[in-house]
Amino acid sequence: MTSRGADVKPGCAIPPAALERLKGLLGERFSTVDADLLSYSHDYWPISLRWVLKGSFPWLPSAVAWPENSFEVQEIVKIAYGNNVPVYAFGGGSGVLGGAVPEKGGIVVDLKRMRSIRLNEEDMVAEAEAGVNGYYLEKYLNSKGYTLGHIPQSLYVSTVGGWVATKATGQFSTKYGGIEDMVLGLEAVLPWGSNVIMKPHPRTSTGPDLRSLFIGSEGVFGIVTRAWLKTCLLPEERILLSYVSETFQDALESVRRVLRRGARPAVVRVYDETETKRHFYMFEEAYGRVVTVIIVEGDSKIAGAERRIVEEEFRGRMLGEEPVKHWLETRFMVKEASEFTPLGVVFDTIEVSVSWSRATSLYRRLVEAVRTVKGTLFVSAHASHFYPQGVCFYFTFAGVPKGDPEKYYNEVWSVAMKTTVENGGSISHHHGVGRQRRSWLKEELEAGFELLKKVKTAVDDKGLMNPGNMGL
Amino acid sequence: MPGKWDWLKDELRASGMASAAPLVLRFIGGRLRGPDNLVKCALCPNMCRHACPVGIVDGRETTSPAGKARVALFLRQGRLQATRENASPLYACLSCDACSVWCPFGFSVADLLRPVKEKTAGGVGFKEFREVFENLEKHGYVYGEPKPSDSGSRTGDLLYLRGCTLREKHPDMSGKAERVFQHLGYRSFTIDETCCGMPAYNLGNTSLFRKLARKQAEKIGSSGARTIVASCPSCVYAYRVLYPKYGVEVKPEVYHVAEFLEDRLKGLKGEGSVVVHNPCKLAVGLGKPQVIWKILSSVEGLTVKEPRRSGRETFCCGHGGSAVPRLNPELARRIAMERGVELTEEAEIIVTACPTCKQAFQSNGFKALDVVELVHILLGGEQCSR
Ligand SMILES: Cc1cc2nc3c(=O)[nH]c(=O)nc-3n(C[C@H](O)[C@H](O)[C@H](O)COP(=O)(O)OP(=O)(O)OC[C@H]3O[C@@H](n4cnc5c(N)ncnc54)[C@H](O)[C@@H]3O)c2cc1C
Numbered sequence A: 001m002t003s004r005g006a007d008v009k010p011g012c013a014i015p016p017a018a019l020e021r022l023k024g025l026l027g028e029r030f031s032t033v034d035a036d037l038l039s040y041s042h043d044y045w046p047i048s049l050r051w052v053l054k055g056s057f058p059w060l061p062s063a064v065a066w067p068e069n070s071f072e073v074q075e076i077v078k079i080a081y082g083n084n085v086p087v088y089a090f091g092g093g094s095g096v097l098g099g100a101v102p103e104k105g106g107i108v109v110d111l112k113r114m115r116s117i118r119l120n121e122e123d124m125v126a127e128a129e130a131g132v133n134g135y136y137l138e139k140y141l142n143s144k145g146y147t148l149g150h151i152p153q154s155l156y157v158s159t160v161g162g163w164v165a166t167k168a169t170g171q172f173s174t175k176y177g178g179i180e181d182m183v184l185g186l187e188a189v190l191p192w193g194s195n196v197i198m199k200p201h202p203r204t205s206t207g208p209d210l211r212s213l214f215i216g217s218e219g220v221f222g223i224v225t226r227a228w229l230k231t232c233l234l235p236e237e238r239i240l241l242s243y244v245s246e247t248f249q250d251a252l253e254s255v256r257r258v259l260r261r262g263a264r265p266a267v268v269r270v271y272d273e274t275e276t277k278r279h280f281y282m283f284e285e286a287y288g289r290v291v292t293v294i295i296v297e298g299d300s301k302i303a304g305a306e307r308r309i310v311e312e313e314f315r316g317r318m319l320g321e322e323p324v325k326h327w328l329e330t331r332f333m334v335k336e337a338s339e340f341t342p343l344g345v346v347f348d349t350i351e352v353s354v355s356w357s358r359a360t361s362l363y364r365r366l367v368e369a370v371r372t373v374k375g376t377l378f379v380s381a382h383a384s385h386f387y388p389q390g391v392c393f394y395f396t397f398a399g400v401p402k403g404d405p406e407k408y409y410n411e412v413w414s415v416a417m418k419t420t421v422e423n424g425g426s427i428s429h430h431h432g433v434g435r436q437r438r439s440w441l442k443e444e445l446e447a448g449f450e451l452l453k454k455v456k457t458a459v460d461d462k463g464l465m466n467p468g469n470m471g472l
Numbered sequence B: 001m002p003g004k005w006d007w008l009k010d011e012l013r014a015s016g017m018a019s020a021a022p023l024v025l026r027f028i029g030g031r032l033r034g035p036d037n038l039v040k041c042a043l044c045p046n047m048c049r050h051a052c053p054v055g056i057v058d059g060r061e062t063t064s065p066a067g068k069a070r071v072a073l074f075l076r077q078g079r080l081q082a083t084r085e086n087a088s089p090l091y092a093c094l095s096c097d098a099c100s101v102w103c104p105f106g107f108s109v110a111d112l113l114r115p116v117k118e119k120t121a122g123g124v125g126f127k128e129f130r131e132v133f134e135n136l137e138k139h140g141y142v143y144g145e146p147k148p149s150d151s152g153s154r155t156g157d158l159l160y161l162r163g164c165t166l167r168e169k170h171p172d173m174s175g176k177a178e179r180v181f182q183h184l185g186y187r188s189f190t191i192d193e194t195c196c197g198m199p200a201y202n203l204g205n206t207s208l209f210r211k212l213a214r215k216q217a218e219k220i221g222s223s224g225a226r227t228i229v230a231s232c233p234s235c236v237y238a239y240r241v242l243y244p245k246y247g248v249e250v251k252p253e254v255y256h257v258a259e260f261l262e263d264r265l266k267g268l269k270g271e272g273s274v275v276v277h278n279p280c281k282l283a284v285g286l287g288k289p290q291v292i293w294k295i296l297s298s299v300e301g302l303t304v305k306e307p308r309r310s311g312r313e314t315f316c317c318g319h320g321g322s323a324v325p326r327l328n329p330e331l332a333r334r335i336a337m338e339r340g341v342e343l344t345e346e347a348e349i350i351v352t353a354c355p356t357c358k359q360a361f362q363s364n365g366f367k368a369l370d371v372v373e374l375v376h377i378l379l380g381g382e383q384c385s386r
């Protein structure tokens, strides 16, 4: 038995001289110890969780590095480039599609030791290094009277760099936007080891926006080392509203009317009948119907006006504050994978976006399609993020397949992606592409995929930045 | 009212899949306990990472809360060999239980790791811990042979349990505490105490912990004390929470000194500003996050500040849990610095209620007082060096 107890070897050997240079650069912050290699051979992709459960990993990194500043990231990347060694940026490892898994071996660069924060109150801009923990940043800003307004369910786990790299969005996005609306400037290390800074101006008209090369890039164009983020004042007032509607469609239509009038509640979530039963079973009058939770917040005068718009437009019975309080209390209770994976249940979530005009048909068809896959126990959804133009549906499915769990899992993903494309949706609203969705990116982008591949070849000529991720 | 799992039963019925998922049905029916807690933690996305001082400051997956559970699982499964390098992450834990405050299952990673430390990793035989075990076996004192010291009066009506760290690092605090008790009308006395056993417990040597617990309980019992107060929240946690679990009884109940002072101090006056650092075992372990704050805010004229992470959401000084300062002193120092900087953004003087926290901050250049020392100063004991 090797000390990692498996016959798996890292996919790429680092030449001894390069190893020595990396050790010289980072000392204790560079490791080839088995416990570290196993710890970085998965993220929160359900397939890789099964590897954890079995203790057997198909892909291992060759080494892990924990740089403390941009200079060290540049040096690591230069050494890797000079020795043709792949590099994988790693944040909180909360990505759910295998985007951080070191498929071809090489060096995992964990950014979490880079965690300085600076707040410029006059400009309302926070400067955060890539490894800053989400909660840590929000807590810091709150203590100074500000918020980022970016509250993904993975807030406690994920990092600023990971948010940028996956184009993440949070639960309060209907008011504050996704991370792409918050990023004012970026610093990144390019595949050959140079540094680039995209300065934090309020707005510029200086050619194509280079920030977008990194927002949603999932580590394939370089490593994000710092971000300048817009901040908002902590809300003066928070208003909690909830409704029960007879159908999913009624509730969605109500939200559409609210947004059309320009109101921007921070949180809007509409749960289908199954998810209402699941999350709000203690509210008997809602059981088997459709619950919507809404949080309006901000300056009290603006929030008051938005509240009136919601109350005027929403067609449903008001349920009061309690369901929203319940949602606030339970929104970080993540237990399912821990409880059900070891029982043989295959479980995952799939988020897609779609315009209003095709929303309900996409929802219905995707649910029907997943139900046809043999082994499926249930499929349900809530609408989690809203725009005047459309909506994000967040589906949850679970199954107990008779045969290979991975086969069942891929089959569900496949029908879900196919149905989304056929019904005019986008295959990902905020989780990104990673390794699970990569075979579908071409369907989504069509000719754009060839363009993306050309950009990849031009920026990462040796193909060393997170190779294979996003199908690039 | 419908039940928590009724929705899933409905779905299973509707999909005709009920018979295909017997384990799920037994689990939701409460007839199957499900996976063991270490497995659950290993499969968690690290929902307490933000609260874990090691997770935040060390920044490594391997030593994050779920990361440690995964390493423990791999060691338990035999997928990782129990070498020193592979087992070290299990000891990158402060036993601060900050994880339990946020965990949806209420787990403390320190508790989940302990059985693996005992069974698998215990064999690694870290030399840094061997010395601790030898000291505890031989002298009942974590630092070796206790220095001969003025151990105060041997008779009185309040037994003051000083604990190893106070005796070794801050022996002057014993006299200060005695004067504070005197002010409250008590005559305190000390005994030739044995370590409460927490270091052995934290390092995964539960048999030694039991032995020390029995010895110390006997000494406390034979003192005949009717009131018992201890300086260290970890010791109190051992007496009140752990000893009963291991069948050892300490009677009467032991109070931590801050709990004892909470409602007894009246009419104190002070000036200036201080910031509160809650020791983990007091705030989380004993569930008393407000005591220090209450004592200090009863002092007229004193401005009491709280840091960003306060109450139960405290942040360890980096020196708890016996293992980190011994195996990785640099990490312990960095955690102490992180917390010290956060605290001193509010006020220059840190007030805590734990000899180890005080030591951690002082040795890193911060001004830190135990609450007993502050009360002693306010009672006119000596000038506060501000
Ligand atoms: C319980 C749970 C809830 C979630 N909720 C949400 C949610 O509400 N909204 C949401 O958008 N997502 C959510 N996610 C998904 C995930 O948290 C996000 O994608 C998050 O942004 C990933 O951040 P991370 O720091 O964990 O990145 P990682 O998982 O470490 O990495 C993700 C990808 O980004 C790349 N990467 C990471 N850091 C950098 C960097 N500095 N430079 C370049 N590339 C980098 C990696 O190589 C990888 O491809 C959730 C996940 C979980 C497990």
Ligand code: SF4
Residues within 6 Å of the ligand: B051, B052, B053, B054, B055, B064, B065, B092, B093, B094, B095, B096, B097, B098, B099, B100, B108, B109, B110
């Ligand atoms: S007990 Fe403290 S140090 Fe250990 S895992 Fe939990 S939070 Fe981290």
Ligand code: SF4
Residues within 6 Å of the ligand: B040, B041, B042, B044, B045, B046, B047, B048, B049, B065, B066, B069, B099, B100, B102, B103, B104, B105, B106, B107, B108, B109
């Ligand atoms: S202690 Fe709880 S929250 Fe923390 S990693 Fe383990 S299961 Fe997750």
